Amino acid sequence: MLNIALPKGRLGMKVYDMLADIGYECPEILEDNRKLIFENKKNNVRYLLVKPSDVTIYVEYGAADIGVAGKDIILETMPDVYELLDLGFGKCRMCVAAPVGYREDTDRVLRVATKFPNIAKNYYMSKNREIEIIKLYGSIEIAPLTSLSDVIVDIVETGTTLKENNLEVIESILPISARLIANKASSNFRADEIGRIVSMLKNRKNEV
Numbered sequence: 001m002l003n004i005a006l007p008k009g010r011l012g013m014k015v016y017d018m019l020a021d022i023g024y025e026c027p028e029i030l031e032d033n034r035k036l037i038f039e040n041k042k043n044n045v046r047y048l049l050v051k052p053s054d055v056t057i058y059v060e061y062g063a064a065d066i067g068v069a070g071k072d073i074i075l076e077t078m079p080d081v082y083e084l085l086d087l088g089f090g091k092c093r094m095c096v097a098a099p100v101g102y103r104e105d106t107d108r109v110l111r112v113a114t115k116f117p118n119i120a121k122n123y124y125m126s127k128n129r130e131i132e133i134i135k136l137y138g139s140i141e142i143a144p145l146t147s148l149s150d151v152i153v154d155i156v157e158t159g160t161t162l163k164e165n166n167l168e169v170i171e172s173i174l175p176i177s178a179r180l181i182a183n184k185a186s187s188n189f190r191a192d193e194i195g196r197i198v199s200m201l202k203n204r205k206n207e208v
């Protein structure tokens with residue numbers, strides 16, 4: 001079976017809809033259960049529901065042949081995988097944000113709270129700005145509100161989380177979207193199956 005790593009959560013349902021659209025449905029996934037592995041015997045595929053940030057790990061090690069991961073996770077972790085397709089959804093921006101009215105003191109080291117230390121380091125290195133990274137795992141917005149950091153580097157989708165916490169974007173770093181990725185060995189050994197999925201997804205994308 002072809003193993004496909006799907007991200008759980010908000011991106012996951014969009015990915016599932018996309019695969020169902022090209023005939024790789026598996027309605028059991030939509031049921032209210034706690035199962036993590038689902039099979040579609042007709043198409044010879046097995047879905048693995050994993051944490052979004054773990055998709056690249058499953059694919060890099062070959063536990064999954066292909067998967068869907070955000071460009072943010074790919075840039076942050078630089079996995080040794082092939083990036084096959086920009087799926088054109090899961091769109092958001094990686095941004096620097098700060099409390100409304102924040103003024104940067106350029107004489108001081110900038111304290112940056114983020115889930116994406118590598119993206120943040122590379123960004124500020126390109127600007128020659130000295131920073132201290134404070135690595136967090138979620139609810140990053142609280143950091144500058146409690147003086148844990150000066151700014152945050154984080155994903156902004158609708159902007160609601162920033163707005164409701166009295167923060168605003170001060171710099172946009174890069175656009176993000178969902179990508180189809182493949183294990184390097186699987187790309188050779190299962191080229192036909194993977195190629196079929198890629199071309200169906202490309203056709204679907206052109207139709208949408």
Ligand code: PRP
Pocket residue numbers: 137138139140141154155156157158159160161162
């Ligand atoms: C992400 C991100 C922001 C929020 C942005 O967090 O870290 O907090 O979404 O979305 P918005 O612009 O549409 O409001 P996520 O929901 O992944 O939760 P987390 O804070 O636990 O990482």
